[in-house]
Amino acid sequence: MLETRMLKTALAALVCAASFGPAQAQGSDAQTLFETKCGSCHVPDASEFLEQKVIVTGDGLVGEGSKMPVQTFLESGHGRLEPAEITLIMEHLETVQDSSQLILN
Numbered sequence: 001m002l003e004t005r006m007l008k009t010a011l012a013a014l015v016c017a018a019s020f021g022p023a024q025a026q027g028s029d030a031q032t033l034f035e036t037k038c039g040s041c042h043v044p045d046a047s048e049f050l051e052q053k054v055i056v057t058g059d060g061l062v063g064e065g066s067k068m069p070v071q072t073f074l075e076s077g078h079g080r081l082e083p084a085e086i087t088l089i090m091e092h093l094e095t096v097q098d099s100s101q102l103i104l105n
């Protein structure tokens with residue numbers, strides 16, 4: 001009986017690892033991407049960067065100086081990202097922005 005219970009616990013742990021693992025890996029990949037591609041010129045911390053350079057509008061994240069959507073800005077070549085990397089960075093910035101709002105409110 002004890003063995004069955006241990007097996008169930010082990011299985012539950014595996015399921016958790018499988019469902020949380022990839023999401024976390026993606027978040028840290030995106031953070032690493034931000035640090036390498038953007039952090040050389042900007043602050044490497046995405047939430048600090050958002051505070052300094054980005055404002056939140058109804059249409060999403062917009063550059064504070066140019067008032068241009070960050071996505072458009074990156075698509076125009078800023079930071080020299082591949083299209084897939086732009087998606088990843090935008091998702092990352094939006095997630096970081098959302099979670100910092102949760103903390104503030």
Ligand code: HEC
Binds near residue numbers: 062067079
């Ligand atoms: C080669 C240096 C360099 C790299 C790499 C770089 N930036 Fe910039 N970025 C700048 C400079 C210079 C400015 C304009 C001055 C400022 O606002 O700091 C700027 C401005 C910005 C702005 C604000 C625009 C505005 O309207 O005020 C955003 C948003 C931005 N960068 C995002 C990024 C992101 C995201 C990356 C990574 C993919 C990145 N940058 C990579 C140099 C760089």
